Amino acid sequence: MFSTKLSWDYLDKNCYFYYYFRMKADLVIRNARVVDHAGEFFGGIAVNGEKILLTGTNEALPEGRREIDxxxxxxxxxxxxxxxxxxxNYPYDEDMRSESAHAARGGLTTFFLxxxxxxxxxxxxxxDRRAVGEANSCMDFGFHFGIQREEHIHEIPKIAEETGVQSFKLYFGYEAENPIGIVPATDGWVYAAMQRAAKLPRGKVSVHCENTAIATWLKKELMATGRQDLGAFTESRPAFCEEETIRRMIFLSELTGCPLYIVHTTIGIGPVLGAEARARGVDVTIETCPHYLTRTAYDKDLDMRAKISPPLRDEKEKEMLWEGVLNGNxxxxxxxxxxxxPKKGEDLWKEKPGIVSFPWELPLMLSEGVHRRGLSLSQLVAINSYGPAKHFGFYPEKGSLNPGTDADLVLVDLDEEREVVHTGNGTCIYTGMNLKGWPVMTISRGRIIYENGQVDEDAFGQGLCVNRPGR
Ligand SMILES: [Zn+2]
Incomplete structure (x- = not known):
């Protein structure tokens, strides 16, 4: 389970030393179900400074200056x-502070913008974004850059060299005059960006997959009906719009050899297409979001404020996505x-798409996945920590419990039941839901940033950007 070369080297140099000379580690957590993507055992973790010192049975762990049962x-x-x-919408520095606090409450230890x-x-x-982020965030963060003009494509090698960012996003599904101001991609942009990203060691192209032209046409038709219900937005961008673009992007990924990451997949066929492509040797990763797994456009308590791009779907797509989560696709x-x-709720077609979910992503997956559908905790770690770290080239420094790597941890109470209450910025579509399984402690690079329901005020400004020049 923890057998990389890095961990053994580190064990040799550090752990026996600590064990035999009875030195204390900074923080030791015992009597835990220790879970990573590959399995679990009963024991704990010792942390020294910002790093994991040892992962092992209770007896194997050294004493800690702070001990947690x-x-x-x-x-x-x-x-x-x-x-x-x-x-x-809100200033970047404010968001990095307020939203990283929500992230800490949700058991996150790294987020990528x-x-x-x-x-x-x-x-x-x-x-600029790195400096302001590091001055405000209470946890580590990183970037993927959106391709918004041709110069950005030409700059890809230089961006990778000088910033460490090797992941680039292209957007379909947005018309030229969209309310968020996103510059939509062309196939030419995708092809050219993929050609360049394919040459980078951790290069990745992410795509928002929806056929823009079909969605634009259908939107006019749906608008003409006068409908304002959430389902009308969904029906204006049917599942086949997303499927068409996923297929096209997989084709270009196969052609250029560039690793492809499909963001926010809403359709059940998405994970199937990803698996088929991987079977042919194409490097395709399918991402989905908690909202597509837990809500539909036809839920009675939702209205136009639950507009998200791409849209919430229906029960059939939701359950097929769960199949993809459960079978590993x-x-x-x-x-x-x-x-x-705050959204106005006045006009479905003008409403901005998007919701907040940092504090509830983990409780939603524990309730709906682990408790309700039998998702194993290791499977959960595989998609909410190991997978993102691996696919963007940050494993095992992030997303693992290996000695010598960043001590980014979350302690979860599987039995705690609590209702969702939203107090921050943005729109929450889970208010009033009773969720079972909540994070009780979050540790970022060895520092406890959330415990007893409180975020450590001194943690703001301690987060680091994981994208660094030359990396
Ligand atoms: Zn997004």
Whole structure:
């Protein structure tokens, strides 16, 4: 389970030393169900400084300056959210502070922003966003950059070299005049970006998959009916729009050899297409989001404020997506967390798409996945921590419990039951739901940033950007 070369080297140099000389580690958690993507055992974890010192049985662990009795709760790698948007409506520095606090409450230890910049170069933007992020966030974070003009495509090798960002996003499904100001992609952009990203060691192209032209046509038809219900938005961008673009992107990925990451998959056929492509040797990762697994456009308590892009679907798609999660064809879970100003609820077609979900991603997956559908805890870690880390090239530093790696951990109480209450920015579509299984403690690089229902105020400004020049 923990047998990489890194861990054994580290064990040799550190753990025996600690064990035989009875030195104390900074933090030791015992009596836990220790879970990673590959399995679980009963014991705990010792942390020294920012790193995991040892993962093992209770007896194998050294004494700690601080000792925590997990009382049988689950100790897992912290949740890594590969997909959120901050600084879209509210100022970026405020979002990095307020939303990283919500992330800590949700058991996250790293989040990645899909972020856009319309200037010709991403280099100054990176330096600014990294500095402001590090001054405010209470946990580590990283970036994927949106391709918004041709210069960005030409700049890909330089961006990788000078910022460490090697992951780029292209957007379909947005018309030229969309309310969020996203510049939509062309197939030419995707092809050219893939050609360049394919040459990078961790290069990845992410795509928002929806056939823009068909969705634009259908939107006009649906608008003309006067409908304002949430289902009308869903029906204006049917499942086949998403399927068509997923197929087209897989074709281009196969052609260019560029690893492809399909963000926020809403349709049950998505994981199947991903698995078929992988069987041919194409590097395709399917991501879905908690909302597509837990809500539909026809849920009685939802209205136009639950507009999300791509849209919530129906029961059939929801259950087929779960099949993909349970059989391992979905390899990554992203929140698509985006705090917009309070939505007006006046016009379905003008409403901004997006919701917040940092605090509830883990409880939703524990309730609906682990408790209700028999998802194993290891499977959950595989998609909410290991998968995102691996697919973006950050494993095992992130997403593992290996000695010598970042001590990013979450302690989970599987039995705690609580109702969702939303107090922050953005729209929550889970208010009033009773969820079973909540994070009780979050540890970011060895520091406890959330415990007893409180986020550590001194943790803000301690987060680091994981994308660094030359990496
Ligand atoms: Zn998104």
């Amino acid at each position: 997990a009382e049988g709760r689950c100790l897992m790698p912290g949740v890594i959210d590969p997909h959120c948007h901050l600084g879209v 899909y972020i856009r910049n319309k200037e010709p170069s991403y280099i100054p933007f990176y330096h 979905v390899e990554s879970l992203g929140s698509d967390h985006v705090p917009f100003f």
